[in-house]
Amino acid sequence: MTCARSSRPRPRNPDRNRTRNRLGTAITVAALSLSLGACGARLSADQKAAAVAYGQGAHDGGAQSANGSQTSNSSSGTTGGTTGGNAANGTTGGTTGGSTGGSVTGGTTGGTTGGSSGGKTSGGTTGGKTSGGTTGGTTGGSTGGTTGGSSGGTTGGSGNPGSDTCTGTASGATAPGVTATSISLGNASDLSGPIGGLFSSAAQAVQAYVAYFNATHANGICGRKLTVHSYDSQTSDSGDNQQTLTACQADFALIGSVSAFDSGGAASATQCGIPDLRAVSTTRARQTCPVCFGTDSQQLPLVPQIQPDFWNKQFPGTGTKAAFLYVDTGTTAQQAKSWEAAYAKDGFSWVLNQPIGISESNYTPYVIKMQQAGVQYVQFLGAFQEAATLAQAMQQQGFVPKVFVLDPTGYDPNYVQQAGSAADKTFVFSNAAMFEEAGSNPETQLYLSWLKRVAPGAAPTYFGMFAWSSAELFTRLANQIGPNLTRQAMIDALKKVTNYTGNGMFAPQDVGGKTTSPCALFMQLNGTAWKRVAPGSGWSCGKLIDSGVR
Structure with missing residues (x-):
């Protein structure tokens, strides 16, 4: 339900719409x-x-009843038909996985061996929700009853705490x-x-x-x-x-x-x-x-060191001619300073720190500043709309730095649409799975x-x-x-939750300790399609840098 x-809702003044936007x-x-x-x-x-x-896209129909039950235009949904999302309707998770090995796949491997105590983990990183998971297929299949089953069900095994079933009746x-x-x-x-x-x-x-x-x-x-x-x-x-x-x-x-x-x-x-x-x-x-x-x-103010390390390795020397541009709000300015301070501890030299007014629409002067300073690395902190404006201004001025990087606000089809060809070769970093790789990520499919x-037609997002x-x-x-x-x-x-991965949907998170994840993946836009750059799968993890900015 x-x-x-x-x-x-409070009444809005239409004369203020542009400023409010x-x-x-x-x-x-x-x-x-x-x-x-x-x-x-x-x-x-x-x-x-x-x-x-x-994230944006049109989806097929479906409806939700008042009691929370679902109907769908497909027989059992994207994951229900093939991986047992509806427990009894899946080909592998339905009979076995649905009753014993978790709510999705896992029927044959994670299900029969991981059992009810393995639940959604069944011994692997993704465990019972895949057909045993990365380790659940090999370990969870043969040893899931002990490692995935008892350990996964009680302590969560690899990043999946708790249990998929409850003992007792309320x-x-x-x-x-x-x-x-x-x-x-x-x-x-x-x-x-x-x-x-x-x-x-x-x-x-x-x-x-x-x-x-x-x-x-x-x-x-x-x-x-x-x-x-x-x-x-x-x-x-x-x-x-x-x-x-x-x-x-x-x-x-x-x-x-x-x-x-x-x-x-x-x-x-x-x-x-x-x-x-x-x-x-x-x-x-x-x-x-x-x-x-x-x-x-x-x-x-912790920053994953894997981020500056990646740019230093992939594009040696570019960090010595770096520019940071950001939309100038109080919090954003602090974050930009924190990023800059952390990266400087890892060898970056910032030749330009450029705040941009929230009402500014002409980014050309900032592009000219970067050209004159010989900037090779550009990092931008702002919404995808401003990122698109900056990308177009750089294209119009013929300015092509070796690296143009956004946080996941840029991982948005609207950015690609608004910026057009100027968005090509943009980099983005993230600590969550890519939607383009959902085919190999059962939890994302679910x-x-x-x-x-x-919510037919709703956009899947990072949040x-x-x-x-x-x-x-x-x-x-x-x-x-x-x-x-x-x-x-x-x-x-x-x-007590210190290593939670959401069944492989994102890098390990220290939920209980509230510590920043030190991991990231890197992607780049090629034409109109995002492609993973590194690592080959999952995330790269390292140390955390204390920027000292408070």
């Missing part, structure tokens, strides 16, 4: 950089952080939002504001996971089905606080939320003790909140399939992936806790 709750675009730049570990200074409660969700209410038959979850994300639907993909992803879980887990969590309320945090501190307070009373936990001004509800979440497992925390206040966690874990059913996985991690820990589900028990369980 899904419910939408928000405050009455520019401000809204600028607001998008900060949190995604935080989520990748390229972090800025400590953020006070009134400092702004946000992000752009990326008998009554144990906490706010919990009854004998249901667990109510909340998602408070920015659905309205300067950019409409800024983080709607996070809400959609949680709705999709709840629908998937209820459809494929007949017993729910010890007999309790999941419901979810979608709250609109309205891209404001007050909106985030208001919806946090609402969830404190109505829901057991907040799951998969993303809000640009999430500092607003940090104190309220702490005071009421609600477990807040976010897709990502965008402000220092939410990151340090004792009941708040993120599947995209992070800690300011997310895409159920997103189609719940959607982490929101989906927040719900996945919650169910595993709730199953592990058992019938006596309490908020404190969930918070205690979250603190």
Whole structure:
């Protein structure tokens, strides 16, 4: 069951639309950089952080019933037919995997050997959700009963804590939002504001996971089905606080939320003790909140060393003639300084640090500055709209640096469409799987399939992936806790999660320790298609650099 709750929308002044759009675009730049570990200074409660969700595409039809059950135009969805997404409908996961080896594949290998205790992991990195996973096929197949089964089911094996099944039966209410038959979850994300639907993909992803879980887990969590309320945090501190307070009373936990001004509800979440497992925390206040966690874990001001190392190795010498351009908001400027300081510790020399006004539309003067300075490496921090403007200005001036790099805000078909041929050869780094590689990533397939059913036409995004996985991690820990589900028990369980991969959907995350992931992959746009550059698969990981910027 899904419910939408928000405050009455405030009237807008049409004369301010242009300014609001520019401000809204600028607001998008900060949190995604935080989520990748390229972090800025400590953020006070009134400092702004946000992000752009990326990914777009039309999808086939489907519908969601009021009770969260699904219908689809395909017989069992993208993953249901081939990998057993609907438990009983899959070719491999259906009979065996659905009942014993996890909710997707794993029927033949992870299922029969990993068994019920292996659950979704069945001994591998992706475990029961693949046909045994990378190690589940070889180890989980032959030894999954012991390593994938008992270890995966109890401790999570390789990055997958908790359990896919619950022992015992619920008998009554144990906490706010919990009854004998249901667990109510909340998602408070920015659905309205300067950019409409800024983080709607996070809400959609949680709705999709709840629908998937209820459809494929007949017993729910010890007999309790999941419901979810979608709250609109309205891209404001007050909106985030208001919806946090609402969830404190109505829901057991907040799951998969993303809000640009999430500092607003940090104190309220702490005071009421609600477990807040976010897709990502965008402000220092939410990151340090004792009941708040993120599947995209992070800690300011740590920056993965693998990023500058990659550019130094692939393009020797370019870092000695580097330029950093960014949309000039308070948080963005801090993040740019943090990035620059961290990269400088790894051999970079910044010959140009260029803030760009949020209302600026002519980027040519900045391109000329770079040409005159002999810049070879260009890094930009801003929304995809500004990135496209910069790329076009560079093309018009005939300026072709050896490296032009964006964070995942640029991993967006709208960037490619808006920039046209000027976008060619753009680099992007990310710590999450590429949608182009979904064919080899069962968890990504599962997310895409159920997103189609719940929200036909919705865009799969970076934030959607982490929101989906927040719900996945919650169910595993709730199953592990058992019938006596309490908020404190969930918070205690979250603190112990140190190596979570979302079943292979992203690089390992220290959810409990709230430490930045030191990993990344690198991709490049070739024509109109994104291609992986490095590593050949997965992510490259290294040390973390403390930029010293606070």
